[in-house]
Amino acid sequence: MEEKKTFYLTTAIAYTSGKPHIGNTYEAVLADSIVRFKRMQGYDVRFQTGTDEHGQKIELKSEEAGITPKQFVDDVSGQIKTIWDMMNTSYDKFIRTTDEYHEKQVQKIFKKLYEKGDIYKGHYEGMYCTPCESFFTPSQLVDGKCPDCGRECQPAKEEAYFLKLSKYTDRLIEHINTHPEFIQPESRKNEMMNNFLLPGLQDLCVSRTSFKWGIPVDFDPNHVVYVWIDALSNYITGLGFDLDGNHTLDDGENLYEKFWPADLHLIGKDILRFHTIYWPVMLMALDLPLPKQIFGHPWLLQGDGKMSKSKGNVIYADDLVDLFGVDAVRYFVLHEMPFENDGVISWELMVERMNSDLANVLGNLVNRTISMSNKYLGGVIADKGVAEEVDEDLKAKVLEVPMNVIQKMEQLRVADAITEVFSLFKRCNKYIDETEPWVLGKDEAKKDRLSTVLYNLVESITIGASLLEAFMPDTTEKILAQLHAEKRSMDEMDRFGKYASGTKVTETPEILFMRLDSKEVLAKAEEIKQKQIAEAKAESGESEEEVIDIEAKPEVTFDDFMKMQFQVGEIIACEEVKKSKKLLCSQVKVGSEVKQIVSGIKQYYSAEEMVGKKVMVLVNLKPAKLAGVLSEGMLLCAEDAEGNLALMAPEKPMPAGAEIC
């Protein structure tokens, strides 16, 4: 007996800070279509997804909601699972990072890396050079000394654990170079190489002391494991991996031995860095094999800018499903997503696809085929063998499509694969036009030919519907049920004519996809939009006293504070720094002096509106060059959670130069 080939695919685990929108849902559907196809090809598949549930954000949100973090994530994780189920995703394992087994293994992994010396205790703030009053990350130091003055640096107080990435850089570069398929699409490989690997990696901070909602470092309980070691490990802990080799068995099966290394990590392009650099380094440090391939897929975006609840343009999977049905939504997200660029989603496009592809081409084809069979042949589909030349072209097409679909799926070109399947249905519609069954139906002498024509159609549709299973499983079932046909496996698609001759199709064909009126749909979309805006308002109304917690810095002495000189400055001129996206260069009058100060606020203030403002200036900061421009101080700003900046200004008129104390 030949062992079945295995295929292990994972999605990123979804962060449980809130309900996932269609962009997140897309990933689960994409993954599902790939694994379903692999199953059709006879692979022994394991499909894992789940939720990432730790971190400061969740700690804060649960506090706001007045419940424990665990209650909070139980709720959100449940919601996510419900959506994944609604979308008909066929995962084998839904892992949660709060699972006891996972937490235990993460602690063991952390400890092992620490004992091995690959994780060391360091300082999150970096190295401090007292004379220069500057912090540096360890990798910025020259021979362990300040890159500016060459003197010794002192570690700052905030302690944290770091993963030594630098130790494995060369091995990773080598691996990526010798495995061109490792990072997909290929353009992403260059980004990782040029931006991180070749310039040299900074060690990664892997613990936090600033919040509690995480997996504790068991040998140093002030620390919790920060996101990456926790979240990334799910790919092996979900298989029952045990660091000491006592892998947990599942029904007697050693899943870790069987499925690791993973065949494919399917992730969004935004977290490619973590999966192609940090994760492989972790695995190397643990002496475990690396995953075979990582695909950073693009995103589905709204046509009119970023999705935001306050704009009311967030599209959620359940709203779409209510209007269109599960398979239509699956079809849409898979079909609209190109391989490398972001796809666009909108209600209008959704209606267009629904009507032209699903209702007109596919639904109508099935419907007209069945109704002709009933009308002319009493529903009995029999191959009477009266072939004509046109049949050959149809058969050739029908036999060619499965091969094309396989080829596209192998390259992860899911959108192209679906298009291939639909080209089969389009060919069928053309075949009806070529053979004109309604003409044959009027001539008793041509009844056998008619019968053959309809047989060819039913056979073609059976193959097409079977191919559709990876993408639209419910639709496959429905079509085959109406035709009373057996589902065709991949290796049965090399031959035309397996549909049992003489089978009777259903007398009452059900409409597969209802045509929709775009105006009605848009009206409903508008309703959803208003509802969202109202909800967003209610939420922000509740949290009007919204607060932001930032990481606490070590205490300073009064003397430390008094070293800093703050004054009111008047901006008398301001221009953009040409070579930079973010910087403005201001001439600031402080007393009788004029200082040149460069600030990263171009996104929030134009050069013109800066002029005349009176602002708070840190005057005695050591001058530095930014983008080649000298800056002799700092304009102070307040920053919100989104990074929006607001200049600090005196609350009553004050002359330029007034001391702030």
Next chain:
RNA sequence: GGCGGAAUAGCUCAGUUGGCUAGAGCAUACGGUUCAUACCCGUAGUGUCAUGGGUUCAAAUCCCUUUUCCGCUACCA
């Protein structure tokens, strides 16, 4: 600023190693058909293939210039 990518029909995009009148889908117009969910089939298109130059018998494709857009990244005193 660094690295990379893109610019093709009204829209979304294909176009492999340079090769015959530059393609597909949607939308539009016209024609055909009536089994069907007013559907399906056919035909017609419009293109200075972003820009200027170069290599070549031959360039959407290769090289350089300019412009615009996008991604990653750095500067945020």
